[in-house]
Amino acid sequence: MPANPIFQPPSFPPPRAAPQPITEPPAPATRPRQPGGGRNGSISPRGNRWLAQQPPSRGRKSKTFDTVEQAQEWLDRAHATAVLYGSDLDAAGATSLGDALAAWLDGLAIKTNTRNGYRSQLRPVFAHPLAAMPIRDVRHIHVDTLMMAAPTGNPRDKVGDRLRPFFRWATAGDLIARDPWVRSQGERLQELALDDVVPLPTTGLAWTVPEARQALAGIELPYLRALMAFMLVTGTRRGEAIGLAWGAVEGTTARIARNRTIGGGIVVVEARPKTRKPRTAYFGSRLAAMIEGLRPEAAVKHDDYVFISRRTGQPLSPGGTGVSIKRQMRRLGLPNVGATHALRRTFATALDGEGCPVIVREALLGHSGSRYAVPHESDLRKWAERADELFLDGLD
Numbered sequence: 001m002p003a004n005p006i007f008q009p010p011s012f013p014p015p016r017a018a019p020q021p022i023t024e025p026p027a028p029a030t031r032p033r034q035p036g037g038g039r040n041g042s043i044s045p046r047g048n049r050w051l052a053q054q055p056p057s058r059g060r061k062s063k064t065f066d067t068v069e070q071a072q073e074w075l076d077r078a079h080a081t082a083v084l085y086g087s088d089l090d091a092a093g094a095t096s097l098g099d100a101l102a103a104w105l106d107g108l109a110i111k112t113n114t115r116n117g118y119r120s121q122l123r124p125v126f127a128h129p130l131a132a133m134p135i136r137d138v139r140h141i142h143v144d145t146l147m148m149a150a151p152t153g154n155p156r157d158k159v160g161d162r163l164r165p166f167f168r169w170a171t172a173g174d175l176i177a178r179d180p181w182v183r184s185q186g187e188r189l190q191e192l193a194l195d196d197v198v199p200l201p202t203t204g205l206a207w208t209v210p211e212a213r214q215a216l217a218g219i220e221l222p223y224l225r226a227l228m229a230f231m232l233v234t235g236t237r238r239g240e241a242i243g244l245a246w247g248a249v250e251g252t253t254a255r256i257a258r259n260r261t262i263g264g265g266i267v268v269v270e271a272r273p274k275t276r277k278p279r280t281a282y283f284g285s286r287l288a289a290m291i292e293g294l295r296p297e298a299a300v301k302h303d304d305y306v307f308i309s310r311r312t313g314q315p316l317s318p319g320g321t322g323v324s325i326k327r328q329m330r331r332l333g334l335p336n337v338g339a340t341h342a343l344r345r346t347f348a349t350a351l352d353g354e355g356c357p358v359i360v361r362e363a364l365l366g367h368s369g370s371r372y373a374v375p376h377e378s379d380l381r382k383w384a385e386r387a388d389e390l391f392l393d394g395l396d
Contacts, residue, residue: 041075043068074109097138098131100175104166121158124149135175143167143184156193160186206345207337209390217395218332224324226290227307227316228343232391234281234384235347235365238340240273242316246295247302252288252381254281256366261318279366282380284388286395350390356383 041054046064052071053062065071105119125131128149130142143163150156167181207215212232219225231241239259248255257278259271273279294306305315322340329336337346344365351361360375360383 043071043075095135095175096132097135098126100135100170101125101131101166104169118162121155122162124151124155125159125163135170136177138167138176138180140180140183140185143180143186144189147184147186147189154193157190160190160193205337206342206349207335209350211334212343212346212350212391213395215329215332215334216391219328221310221324223294223307223310223316224328226294227321228325229287229290229392230283230307231340231343232347233283233287233387235344235387236281237274237344237366238321239271239318240366242305242307242318242321243270244306245303246300246306247304249291249306252283252285252384254283255279256281260315273366275366275368282364282384284385284392286388286392290392347387351383351387354383354386354390356386 041052044051044053049064049066050068050071051062051064052075054075063071063074065074101122105115105122108115108118110118119126125146128146130138130146133142146163147156147159150159164181164186167176167179170176171179216225216229216232219228227241230236230244231238234241234254236256237259239261240256243258243260244254244256245258248257255278256273259273261269261271291306294308307316308314309316309320325340325343326336348361348365351364357375357379359373360379363375363380364384364387
């Protein structure tokens with residue numbers, strides 16, 4: 001039978017698909033919360049790092065760390081500033097004052113260099129006979145005696161700054177029944193100590209070029225004169241200058257790759273430069289001849305220091321270098337411009353007055369500068385020779 005073109009068979013929708021089971025959306029790929037902190041605080045994830053937060057009793061101070069172990073260690077150290085912990089301390093009174101003071105220093109949540117600086121300030125206390133007495137027997141008169149053990153001036157004030165929080169901490173930890181600092185004369189002794197300090201007036205932050213030349217002409221010690229000339233002509237920092245080795249000097253250039261600084265607040269150590277990367281210092285022929293005059297007759301090793309003390313025959317220390325330069329400054333009647341860093345400011349100020357481009361000056365100083373604008377070596381040598389001429393031309 002032929003199909004009827006008018007009639008069309010009805011169309012039906014396709015059969016419904018079988019229902020799919022409902023599933024929970026996948027959880028985001030985040031690290032689970034790690035237990036930690038306890039009564040010392042809390043630790044929680046923050047992106048790829050960990051946030052440690054102290055309890056409300058200590059102001060909810062917080063800090064982020066790379067690992068949860070570092071965060072937990074920071075909380076434990078912060079907790080130790082308020083409560084004693086450890087079996088080596090006897091809360092019944094057998095703990096000596098010196099042991100408790102050492103435990104308080106070890107428990108402070110501060111940097112190692114700062115802790116060693118505090119320990120150095122408390123050296124008169126540790127050396128005093130009262131450091132061996134039981135801390136439970138310490139009274140206010142003993143606090144006055146410990147304060148007077150430090151010399152007058154700034155050291156006594158620093159001892160008071162350390163003893164005041166220590167006795168507050170010892171009282172909170174039930175090592176002492178009553179805070180002896182409250183009835184002591186510690187505050188008054190600190191005021192009297194500060195009254196004795198007469199700082200040398202600072203008249204500026206940098207020398208003028210004639211003043212710098214006067215300083216170099218008046219210094220008789222060859223090694224100290226060459227050191228000051230090197231810092232003035234190259235703009236290097238104190239630790240970078242005294243850390244210069246013979247193997248790093250080549251003609252009119254010097255490789256600045258190590259820095260003699262104070263490590264741990266006590267000892268002199270060798271470290272990387274402040275910018276964390278070595279650089280090249282440029283200077284002229286006058287300074288090169290002055291440095292060459294320091295070279296000993298005997299053969300030198302690659303790592304031997306250029307600047308050696310005439311008195312001890314040892315490399316220069318940061319503190320001793322600053323004291324020697326200040327002593328020469330007083331002797332010559334020059335304006336007090338601060339510490340040895342003023343030589344670096346004098347270098348920058350002199351080049352700025354000569355019209356040196358900022359990018360060249362920053363590169364000679366060793367600053368990070370711009371990532372896109374880099375001065376040519378010819379420009380660096382040109383202005384280094386100009387600095388050499390400003391400070392050293394005509395000097396014997």
